[in-house]
Each structure stands twice: as C-alpha cells, then as structure tokens.
Amino acid sequence: MTDCIFCKIVGGDIPADKLHDDDLCIAFNDIHPKADIHILVVPKEHIATVADLEEGKHDHLVGHMVNVANKLAKREGAQGYRIQFNVGEKGGQEVFHVHMHLMGWK
Ligand code: AMP
Ligand code: ZN
Numbered sequence: 001m002t003d004c005i006f007c008k009i010v011g012g013d014i015p016a017d018k019l020h021d022d023d024l025c026i027a028f029n030d031i032h033p034k035a036d037i038h039i040l041v042v043p044k045e046h047i048a049t050v051a052d053l054e055e056g057k058h059d060h061l062v063g064h065m066v067n068v069a070n071k072l073a074k075r076e077g078a079q080g081y082r083i084q085f086n087v088g089e090k091g092g093q094e095v096f097h098v099h100m101h102l103m104g105w106k
Contacts, residue, residue: 006097010044019072024064027072030101037076037104041065048096050085062100069102078104 008014009028016028019039030038043061047053053061066083073081081104086092 004046004095004097006042006095006099007046010042019076020068022068024061025068027068027102035082035103036106037073037078037081037102039069039072039076039102039104041069041072041100041102043098047098049093050087050098053098065100069100073102073104076104077106080105 005014009016010026016026018026018028020027020041023044025041025043027039027041030040032038043065047058050062069081069083081102084101084103085098086094086101
C-alpha cells in the first residue's frame with residue numbers, strides 16, 4: 001500500500017530503528033516510546049487491523065509475532081512486559097497496518 005507509513009518502513013522507503021527482520025515481519029523502536037522498551041512488531045503484508053486477519057490464511061502470523069516479541073523482550077533486558085494490539089479508531093489505533101506493541105520495563 002503506497003500511502004501506508006508501515007509499508008514504507010517495510011519497503012525501506014522510510015528509515016526506522018530496526019531490531020528484527022524475517023520473512024513474515026519486522027520490528028523497530030516506536031518513535032514515541034511509552035515504556036523503557038517500546039517496540040512495534042509489524043507483518044510485512046499490509047493488513048489494516050487485527051480484525052482483518054483471515055482464518056486459515058493468517059493463523060500462523062500472530063503466534064510468530066509473539067515469538068519475535070518474546071525474543072526481543074529477552075534480548076532488550078525487559079523484566080516484565082505487555083503485548084498489545086489496538087484495533088480500530090475506538091480502540092486507539094492510529095496506524096492502519098497491523099502492529100503489535102511490545103512495551104517492557106527494566
Ligand atoms: P497505534 O495507536 O496502535 O496505531 O500505534 C501507532 C504507533 O506507531 C504509535 O505508538 C506511534 O508512536 C508509532 N509510530 C508512528 N509512526 C512511526 C514511525 N515512523 N516510526 C516508529 N513508530 C511510529
Ligand atoms: Zn501497510
């Protein structure tokens with residue numbers, strides 16, 4: 001999606017503080033951190049919200065993103081952390097490309 005900021009980060013058109021990159025997702029530091037560690041785990045595929053994940057097609061994706069978040073939390077030295085998806089405007093979602101917030105505290 002050409003006008004999607006996270007697609008542009010996935011495509012390398014906008015720089016980000018990237019911490020992870022694999023076939024399915026990337027992870028980078030949130031530009032406005034709300035915790036000691038605040039990382040976004042973002043699928044490479046443009047999917048607007050978690051509510052748009054398709055049964056069958058995307059079953060593996062969220063589990064994979066949690067695995068990535070767990071590894072990053074450990075690597076970054078989080079003592080405890082929170083994993084969050086905001087879904088829809090009423091749910092606090094501002095960027096309409098799926099992203100998992102990993103917020104951790106040292
Ligand atoms: P949400 O409210 O769940 O849609 O969260 C969007 C998050 O993306 C916010 O925490 C923003 O600070 C973050 N964000 C927006 N643009 C960028 C960017 N260019 N690089 C890193 N994080 C960003
Ligand atoms: Zn996108």
